[in-house]
Amino acid sequence: xxxxxxxxxxxxxxxxxxxxxxxxxxxxxxxxxxxxxxxxxxxxxxxxxxxxxxxxxxxxxxxxxxxxxxxxxxxxxxxxxxxxxxxxxxxxxxxxxxxxxxxxxxxxxxxxxxxxxxxxxxxxxxxxxxxxxxxxxxxxxxxxxxxxxxxxxxxxxxxxxxxxxxxxxxxxxxxxxxxxxxxxxxxxxxxxxxxxxxxxxxxxxxxxxxxxxxxxxxxxx
Ligand code: TIU
Numbered sequence: 283x284x285x286x287x288x289x290x291x292x293x294x295x296x297x298x299x300x301x302x303x304x305x306x307x308x309x310x311x312x313x314x315x316x317x318x319x320x321x322x323x324x325x326x327x328x329x330x331x332x333x334x335x336x337x338x339x340x341x342x343x344x345x346x347x348x349x350x351x352x353x354x355x356x357x358x359x360x361x362x363x364x365x366x367x368x369x370x371x372x373x374x375x376x377x378x379x380x381x382x383x384x385x386x387x388x389x390x391x392x393x394x395x396x397x398x399x400x401x402x403x404x405x406x407x408x409x410x411x412x413x414x415x416x417x418x419x420x421x422x423x424x425x426x427x428x429x430x431x432x433x434x435x436x437x438x439x440x441x442x443x444x445x446x447x448x449x450x451x452x453x454x455x456x457x458x459x460x461x462x463x464x465x466x467x468x469x470x471x472x473x474x475x476x477x478x479x480x481x482x483x484x485x486x487x488x489x490x491x492x493x494x495x496x497x498x499x500x501x502x503x
Contacts, residue, residue, distance in 0.1 A: 286460065286500040288492035290482045293460055295433040297501065301348040301426065305416065305438030305445045305466075307335060307400045308353055310393040312439065315382035317393070320375040323469035328439050332399050335437050335465045338494045339400060345501040348429050349406040352416045354444060355387050355394040362412040362419065363387075415447040423455065433458045435497060437465035442473040449481065449489055459489030462497055 286293045310316035312328045319325050342349060356363040360378050368377045377387045384391030389410055402408050411420045426434075434457045438445055445466050449459045461481060468474035481488040 284500045284503060286492050287496045288460055288490040290486055293490045297345055297347060299430055300433040301350055301429060301431045302342040302435045303350045305352050305448060306354045307396050307438050309383055309395055309397055310387055312397055317387045320373045328467045331465055331467045332397060334494055336399050338437055338462055338465045341498040341501055350409060351396055351402045351406060352409045352411055353394055355389040355410050356412055358388055414444045415451045417451040435460050435462060437462045439467055441466045441468040442477040446477050453488050461491045462494050463491045465494050
């Protein structure tokens with residue numbers, strides 16, 4: 283067993299039964315002209331974590347952890363996009379509209395791709411998901427069962443939307459969940475801070491948090 287110096291208390295884990303899940307590090311959330319920007323957000327804080335996510339990814343790859351990437355995107359005919367999702371609010375571009383990176387949040391379009399620095403490697407799993415949580419309407423649960431995973435390390439964007447939703451889904455399914463504090467980001471600093479706090483409050487009610495350095499130190503040990 284290895285030990286991560288995590289909050290609110292150390293997390294023991296077995297590297298062989300631990301997977302890294304990198305949530306939605308897509309151009310549509312991280313680059314100008316995508317879905318995140320269309321919702322009115324400044325995407326620069328999300329761009330800033332890409333090198334840290336890369337460092338975590340490379341450390342987990344070197345340690346032999348299973349790596350799973352997710353992408354929030356929809357079928358070209360939008361058959362898996364609820365109208366309530368597409369029609370909500372007054373974004374500059376709606377899901378399926380044509381933008382500078384192709385059709386917004388549509389599978390196969392440039393904007394739906396993971397940013398170049400974090401491109402999945404052969405053997406890594408990529409899950410396309412229509413919702414915020416990565417378990418909803420995907421094969422993630424079955425994939426984790428085949429891997430024999432018990433502990434999940436999370437990174438990606440955005441902290442309080444797709445990352446938190448997926449962590450909560452995973453926690454309810456019996457996984458020990460840890461969020462890499464500096465390898466996740468929100469468009470709203472206060473929401474990120476609140477999410478980190480609420481995850482680890484009440485004796486890790488949803489899970490643990492730790493820095494990328496703390497996670498990599500445990501994998502090196
Ligand atoms: N991936 C993800 O978090 N999807 C979002 O729509 N996030 C927002 O913060 N909008």
